[in-house]
Amino acid sequence: MRYPNRRYGNPAEMAHYAMAYSDTATLARSLRRDERTVRDWLSGRQRVPFWVPELLRLRHLEACDINRQMGIYGPKAIMGVVRGSVIELVAQPGQHAKKPQPITALRLDDFDQGAPLTSYGA
Numbered sequence: 001m002r003y004p005n006r007r008y009g010n011p012a013e014m015a016h017y018a019m020a021y022s023d024t025a026t027l028a029r030s031l032r033r034d035e036r037t038v039r040d041w042l043s044g045r046q047r048v049p050f051w052v053p054e055l056l057r058l059r060h061l062e063a064c065d066i067n068r069q070m071g072i073y074g075p076k077a078i079m080g081v082v083r084g085s086v087i088e089l090v091a092q093p094g095q096h097a098k099k100p101q102p103i104t105a106l107r108l109d110d111f112d113q114g115a116p117l118t119s120y121g122a
Helices: 011-018 024-031 035-043 051-070
Strands: 080-083 086-089
Touching: 011 035, 011 051, 024 035, 024 051
Parallel strands: none
Antiparallel strands: 080 086
16 A cells, blocks of 8 residues: 555654664564565664654653653663662773771871971071
């Protein structure tokens, strides 16, 4: 069937919203279209009808709104684990735990490398 208004949707927008679905079969079932048709839309072999990206966008906005009303927000960042009186920070992927620095007795001479101490008023 040819679309009467010949208006087509943005394939990049459809691909963006299609990432929310686990596979092409699930997306095709939710759009009530054949899996091969959806694959052709995603690969660019066929033009995407105007209603497909709009429908996916509206479903996404509706799901976000329902989650907001229920108080469910996006995934939280992992901050740390609290155990007893100690807070253990969880290392993010790619970060290495730092080695503890040895505590040494600091002397005043270590900081004053310049002129010797003089007394004032003498």
